[in-house]
Every structure is written in C-alpha cells, then in structure tokens.
Amino acid sequence: xxxxxxxxxxxxxxxxxxxxxxxxxxxxDRAAAVRLQAAGGTLAVFGRPPSFEVLxxxxxRLVDAVELDVTVSAGELLEGIEESAGKAVVPDSVTGPPxxxxxxxxxxxxxVAGLPGAADMRAAVAxxxxxxRARDEELPEERRTRAERDRIGHEIxxxxxxxxxxxxxxxxxxxxxxxxxxxxxxxPVALFASGPWLRxxxxxxxxxxxxxxxxxxxxxx
Numbered sequence: 126x127x128x129x130x131x132x133x134x135x136x137x138x139x140x141x142x143x144x145x146x147x148x149x150x151x152x153x154d155r156a157a158a159v160r161l162q163a164a165g166g167t168l169a170v171f172g173r174p175p176s177f178e179v180l181x182x183x184x185x186r187l188v189d190a191v192e193l194d195v196t197v198s199a200g201e202l203l204e205g206i207e208e209s210a211g212k213a214v215v216p217d218s219v220t221g222p223p224x225x226x227x228x229x230x231x232x233x234x235x236x237v238a239g240l241p242g243a244a245d246m247r248a249a250v251a252x253x254x255x256x257x258r259a260r261d262e263e264l265p266e267e268r269r270t271r272a273e274r275d276r277i278g279h280e281i282x283x284x285x286x287x288x289x290x291x292x293x294x295x296x297x298x299x300x301x302x303x304x305x306x307x308x309x310x311x312x313p314v315a316l317f318a319s320g321p322w323l324r325x326x327x328x329x330x331x332x333x334x335x336x337x338x339x340x341x342x343x344x345x346x
Contacts (some may be wrong), residue, residue, distance in 0.1 A: 127192070129215040132168060135186035137211030139247035146183040146330065147203040149302050150174055154181065159202060160225045161215065167211050177298035180229065182331040190338060198220035229324060229333040234317035239288040242307045243314050243327070246296045248285070253281050253293050289316055295325055295332045304330040 134140045150157045153174045160171040168191075170183045195218045205214030241249075261269075261275050282294035299305050304327045306312035317324045325332040 126202045128202050130191075130192075131205075132163070132191065132213045132215060134211045134213070135166075135188055136179065137208060139185040139205055141208045142329070143183055143185055143213070144206045144208060145201060145303060146170070146172070146181070147199050147206070150181070150199045151203060155200065156170045157199040158196055158219055158221045158225065159199045160196045160221060160228070161193055161202075162228075163187060164193045166190045166273075167278055168193075168229070171225070171228060173222070174298060174302065177301075179295050179298045179299060179332050179334040181304070182229075182295065182333060183207060183301050184330075186251050196225045229322045230319050233319040234320065234324060237289055237291075237316040237318050237323070240314065240316040240325075241258070241287065243312065246275060247288060247300060247305060249293060250297050251265070253284075253297070257281055289323075291316060291325060292334070295323070295334055299325055299330075301337040302330065304332065 131211045134143075145161070147170075148170045150159065153176075157172060157174075158228045162171070165185050166189070168185045168187050170185075172181045172183075173179070174181060193215070195215065197216045198219055201216035201335060202213065205216055207213070258277060261274060269321065282292060282297060284293050285291060286293060286296060296305075304313065304325075306327060308328070313327070313329045314327045321335050323334055323336055
C-alpha cells in the first residue's frame with residue numbers, strides 16, 4: 126500500500142467546494158469513484174454521475190506542485206477532507222470503472238458560439254423537467270413503466286441547446302452538481318470543443334462529454 130501525503134489547498138474554501146461536489150456525486154451513487162490528477166499546483170477531480178452520461182470535473186489550487194494520478198472512492202475522499210484545515214487525505218486507490226481510462230484532452234479546445242447565458246440554461250432545464258412530468262402524468266396506467274419513462278427522458282434530455290450541439294442532459298448535470306452560476310450572478314459560462322468532445326465550463330466546474338461513441342481505436346489516457 127502506498128501512503129500519499131495529504132493534499133493542502135491554497136484556499137480552505139476550495140476544500141469545502143470539493144467536499145460539496147463529492148457529496149453530490151455520492152448522493153447519486155454511493156459507490157462512486159473519482160480520478161484525481163494533480164500537476165503544477167492544480168488538482169483536477171473527475172467524476173461520472175449516473176444517468177447523465179457525462180463527466181463532471183472540479184479543479185482546485187494546491188499549495189504544493191504535487192504530481193498525482195490515481196482513482197479512489199469518492200466517499201472515502203470526502204471523509205478525508207478537513208475543510209477547516211484546508212486539506213484532504215487521499216485514500217487507497219481502487220480499480221476504477223472504464224470511464225476513468227478515457228478522459229477529455231488537456232489541450233486543443235476551441236470556443237463554440239451560440240451558448241445562452243446561465244439564466245436561459247436554467248430555464249431550459251426547468252422546461253424540460255416540466256415536460257417530462259406532464260408527459261409522465263399523461264401515460265395510461267398500462268404504459269407507466271420504467272422503460273417508457275426512460276424513453277421519454279432520453280428523448281427530452283438528448284435535445285441540443287440551440288445551435289451548440291450540447292445536449293440538455295449536460296446542462297441538467299451542471300445544474301444538479303451546483304456548477305451553474307446562481308441566476309442573480311453574472312458569471313461567465315462558456316462552451317468549448319476538441320475533436321469529439323464538448324466541454325461546458327463555468328466558474329464552479331466543468332461538464333464534458335463525447336459527441337460520438339468511443340471507438341476501439343481510441344487509446345485510453
């Protein structure tokens with residue numbers, strides 16, 4: 126077993142923000158795993174909340190230029206965060222799910238035009254949720270099954286946001302994980318593309334997803 130030194134955050138508030146992110150991941154999946162990558166004084170934490178079919182990314186500044194690349198239990202990492210001390214104990218590594226081997230590229234991102242503001246994105250998610258509930262209530266009893274509800278949900282959340290090509294499920298994930306800025310806050314939200322990847326970036330985190338299925342020719346990072 127390799128014992129890793131604790132991670133010390135440049136600002137204790139970043140420890141609290143990371144704890145909030147991990148708490149949301151664990152809420153969706155108690156057995157969630159996260160991949161940690163640290164280099165040059167920055168920590169990136171990758172998670173995959175179930176049902177959204179996206180990767181969620183939270184970054185934090187570290188005091189030291191630690192070199193780290195490991196997959197761990199999200200719940201155990203959450204337990205190892207000391208918010209008041211601004212540090213986190215990295216738990217033992219685990220065998221991660223397949224997604225941990227294929228992450229978005231580090232460079233080569235180009236801006237994508239046409240992304241609406243955070244308030245409009247929140248409105249789009251609210252409208253989609255309302256539509257799902259209305260269509261679910263209209264289902265006759267014999268069709269009110271998990272498969273039918275999944276079909277409706279897939280249809281709604283696969284719709285793209287204007288001309289951007291970004292599916293609504295990515296925006297829904299950003300809102301559910303606390304990444305979308307509050308309506309009252311005018312914070313920059315941007316969309317970028319790199320090859321088959323799209324990345325929705327906000328001041329609170331990023332949501333990344335592939336726009337085409339993964340082929341066998343792709344080499345895991």
